[in-house]
Amino acid sequence: MINHDYRCEHEGIEQYVPGDDVIPFIPTAVFAFAVYLLLTAGGGDLGVWSPSELLMGAVLAVIAAAVSRNFFCKNRDYRMANPVRWIILAVYVVVPFFIEMAKANVDVAYRVITGRIRPGIVRMQTGFTTDLSVLLLANSITLTPGTLTVGIDEETNDLFVHMINIRPGVEEKSVVDTGDINAWFRFPAWIRRIAE
């Protein structure tokens, strides 16, 4: 209750919704229990888990959810509860992201050996609205060819990106598009499907 009132006071736009403190409890508990099952798999005789472990995991998940529900579901945004988004995320990490990462490593290896760099920081427009999609894009381009996220404009969600090898001409633009990074796959389209 204290937490809720604090939030309302500072954001000033949300109304009190009955059950607002209870609904975040469920996804947090399910997520905590899934992580617990993943960590203890292979230790028992009932399938791969033992009954005492399952009971302990359920108790711990309830405690963890009671403590951290307001942190885990801070924006009251439940779009990631959709399993389709998790499947797309898994496909995204295994196929386009991993290929780009391999490319990035060959690229950095080439630059380590030859020393040919042309670095600089550019402003990149993303057009995303949620925190999670900006986080995913920032982490993705940090691990993919020639780019490293340095800063973020919190109002427009634009990223400031350090590029190790800027193509001549790109540095003249005041705002760079995501198409100007050296990628075969279109990351923003993938991330829009996962988190927008």
Add this chain to the structure above:
Amino acid sequence: MTDVWLIAVMVLAGLIVLTLARLFAGPTPPDRVVALDTVNTLTVASMILFGVIFRQIVFVDVAIVYALLSFVGTLYIAKYLGGEIG
């Protein structure tokens, strides 16, 4: 096969020693943090390999906790360098 894993750990240990050169040489604090972060990553890799060599799962468990805790440490030092705390 144990020899192969041992050799890999030795190579990683050599790489950690090389990285320490950057850690001591600096020249600026962020450079040292970068080197520290590299040492942490290589340590996690060697802990996973130790888990194979000694056939002990606890090494891998420690590697998970070490990865997460070193991340917290890196974030804290970065916040300090950025002038947001301390």
Add this chain to the structure above:
Amino acid sequence: MIVDAVILIFLAVGLLFNTLGVVGILRFPDVYTRLHAETKTTTFGTIFIGLAVVVYGVSRLSGSGDGEYLTFTLHTIIAVVALAFTNATGAHAIARAAHRSGQRPAPAVVDRLAEVKEE
């Protein structure tokens, strides 16, 4: 035999990229380019070392059916995923801190972030 060969290849690739990352840290001129070398290559190298361990664990699991190897494989995957995620975020934190503490990219053709701050 094939399993051993695959493990050897994965380990060799992992060690190669880790070595390149360390050489990059020693060679590159400023903190941002060093971060490029650090995040990309050491993360990728460690993912391959993790893959070698996963292949080992799965081969032992299918050979003996021992539940311990399942735990071992899953924990290795979790460790590698945690490492990849925290490395990217940590690199971002270090780059941001370096820029806030007044360090500018030393050889640079453009710096839009500094322009924004001066306004």
